Amino acid sequence: MPTTQNPASPVRDEKDRVLIFDTTLRDGEQSPGAAMTLEDKLKVAELLDEMGIDIIEAGFPISSNGDFEAVTEIAKVVKNSVVCGLARAGLKDIDRAGEAVRHAKRPRIHSFISTSPVHRKWKLQMDADQVIEAVAASVAQARKWVEDVEWSAEDATRTEIDVLRRCCEVAIKQGATTINIPDTVGYSVPEEYYELIKMLRETVPGGDKVVWSTHCHNDLGMAVANSLAGVRAGARQVECCINGLGERAGNAALEEIVMALNVRADVLPYWTGVDATKFTRASKLVSAVAAFPVQYNKAVVGRNAFAHESGIHQDGMLKNNQTYEIMTPESVGLSKSSLSMGKLSGRHAFREKLRELGYELGDNAFQDAFNRFKDLADKKKIVFDEDIEALVDQEVASQSDRIKVVGLTVIAGTGGPQKATITLDIDGVQHVREATGDGPVDAIFKAIKAIVPHEARLPLYQVMAVTEGTDAQAEVMVRLEENGRTVTGRGADTDTMVASARAYVSALNKLMLKRQRGPSAQAMVS
Numbered sequence: 001m002p003t004t005q006n007p008a009s010p011v012r013d014e015k016d017r018v019l020i021f022d023t024t025l026r027d028g029e030q031s032p033g034a035a036m037t038l039e040d041k042l043k044v045a046e047l048l049d050e051m052g053i054d055i056i057e058a059g060f061p062i063s064s065n066g067d068f069e070a071v072t073e074i075a076k077v078v079k080n081s082v083v084c085g086l087a088r089a090g091l092k093d094i095d096r097a098g099e100a101v102r103h104a105k106r107p108r109i110h111s112f113i114s115t116s117p118v119h120r121k122w123k124l125q126m127d128a129d130q131v132i133e134a135v136a137a138s139v140a141q142a143r144k145w146v147e148d149v150e151w152s153a154e155d156a157t158r159t160e161i162d163v164l165r166r167c168c169e170v171a172i173k174q175g176a177t178t179i180n181i182p183d184t185v186g187y188s189v190p191e192e193y194y195e196l197i198k199m200l201r202e203t204v205p206g207g208d209k210v211v212w213s214t215h216c217h218n219d220l221g222m223a224v225a226n227s228l229a230g231v232r233a234g235a236r237q238v239e240c241c242i243n244g245l246g247e248r249a250g251n252a253a254l255e256e257i258v259m260a261l262n263v264r265a266d267v268l269p270y271w272t273g274v275d276a277t278k279f280t281r282a283s284k285l286v287s288a289v290a291a292f293p294v295q296y297n298k299a300v301v302g303r304n305a306f307a308h309e310s311g312i313h314q315d316g317m318l319k320n321n322q323t324y325e326i327m328t329p330e331s332v333g334l335s336k337s338s339l340s341m342g343k344l345s346g347r348h349a350f351r352e353k354l355r356e357l358g359y360e361l362g363d364n365a366f367q368d369a370f371n372r373f374k375d376l377a378d379k380k381k382i383v384f385d386e387d388i389e390a391l392v393d394q395e396v397a398s399q400s401d402r403i404k405v406v407g408l409t410v411i412a413g414t415g416g417p418q419k420a421t422i423t424l425d426i427d428g429v430q431h432v433r434e435a436t437g438d439g440p441v442d443a444i445f446k447a448i449k450a451i452v453p454h455e456a457r458l459p460l461y462q463v464m465a466v467t468e469g470t471d472a473q474a475e476v477m478v479r480l481e482e483n484g485r486t487v488t489g490r491g492a493d494t495d496t497m498v499a500s501a502r503a504y505v506s507a508l509n510k511l512m513l514k515r516q517r518g519p520s521a522q523a524m525v526s
């Protein structure tokens with residue numbers, strides 16, 4: 001039996017290469033609360049490009065001016081990956097996507113329409129023939145802009161085989177070069193998805209001339225298994241997201257797909273051009289900018305993915321790491337902590353630590369992070385890697401924030417009423433308010449709301465400790481919901497109240513961005 005770390009097969013046949021299509025910035029951003037700013041998206045896109053992702057789906061240009069701008073800017077900076085914009089079947093959608101990707105070295109338009117009976121009836125009010133006509137018109141329009149056109153059958157796995165085949169055939173005839181078969185609602189099981197891809201590849205006229213693609217959602221927890229079944233059936237593009245982000249239960253997790261192919265090359269003899277040693281960094285960056293936590297036991301990138309708790313396991317690991325590890329932490333970019341940090345650590349050691357943790361910061365961001373590290377080291381005896389990650393992630397996520405927490409004083413305790421005085425900097429102008437509340441957090445949030453009035457609901461307020469010990473940093477997550485828009489903010493500090501204020505303000509910054517054409521930040525101030 002093969003043990004571990006199967007080396008990629010020495011002879012890599014092009015026919016076995018699987019293209020990795022990352023849709024973190026489009027489908028991933030559709031996760032409730034996972035909004036990203038333009039700067040965040042550019043950072044993620046640059047990292048995806050660097051790690052060898054074949055296709056980056058940068059957004060849905062017609063959906064908002066913000067998305068249009070993001071796709072345009074990403075198209076300008078990406079060096080190697082194909083940059084793709086999503087479009088519905090309407091001609092305006094296609095043209096908007098065409099305009100956004102036209103700056104890319106390698107542009108792609110991805111057009112889609114629902115094909116299943118339930119979607120045709122309730123969403124589109126179109127019959128199958130009308131859908132097929134729309135497929136033909138949309139692909140033909142996309143081909144006027146670019147040569148690389150992907151077409152997707154939304155809800156393909158619940159579509160009648162005959163209708164699906166006719167749609168695929170028409171799309172290929174009109175010049176689509178990739179045909180994507182989404183399991184939009186995560187309904188399929190691996191055997192069934194395997195048969196579907198195989199049948200389409202083998203029976204749709206022209207099916208041998210295009211790349212077949214998988215796009216599996218995780219509603220029943222089978223997104224990765226279904227995607228890999230699709231690859232075994234001949235699909236050579238997998239659509240997936242970092243950390244398995246995406247609508248509802250998410251998409252297939254990119255890092256799991258690639259590592260399954262790397263580790264189990266004996267039974268899955270396919271390969272990708274992705275540099276897996278960047279996974280830890282990518283996971284953390286996406287989690288930070290989307291303010292979307294990674295579950296502790298998440299495969300490949302979860303905090304516990306390489307942790308060994310029981311004595312028997314630890315004993316085995318000390319003797320030989322192959323006893324309980326099928327891949328090394330280093331193979332996914334997780335380096336064993338070596339340098340312990342404290343208040344005597346200087347700039348050089350801090351820079352080395354950042355490098356070891358996979359962060360590359362510009363001079364200003366480095367200086368800000370270093371100052372915050374020094375403050376933290378004054379409060380905590382030992383600064384753990386997790387502390388530094390929380391601190392830098394917050395720095396990265398808040399770089400473009402217009403509202404910032406400058407000061408906070410809280411009176412709490414049994415006596416009541418609890419009172420908070422907050423100072424916020426909004427576009428360079430300081431505002432101070434005081435409020436009382438039902439507990440200190442309520443008082444803080446009321447004081448912030450007095451400065452930045454809004455009607456958003458607060459469906460989530462969550463506190464976690466970053467490390468062990470009573471001097472641990474608190475990491476707070478705040479979710480706000482306004483008119484169907486959901487945003488999540490994150491804040492970390494050794495003081496739980498300060499972390500709460502930061503998280504709330506971070507969510508407000510995101511909400512302002514989501515309002516897009518809304519007034520300036522100052523105009524929101526009462």
Ligand code: KIV
Binds near residue numbers: 152215
């Ligand atoms: O899940 C889905 O069907 C999609 C399509 C737009 C590709 O995301």
Ligand code: ZN
Binds near residue numbers: 027182184215217247
């Ligand atoms: Zn999707």
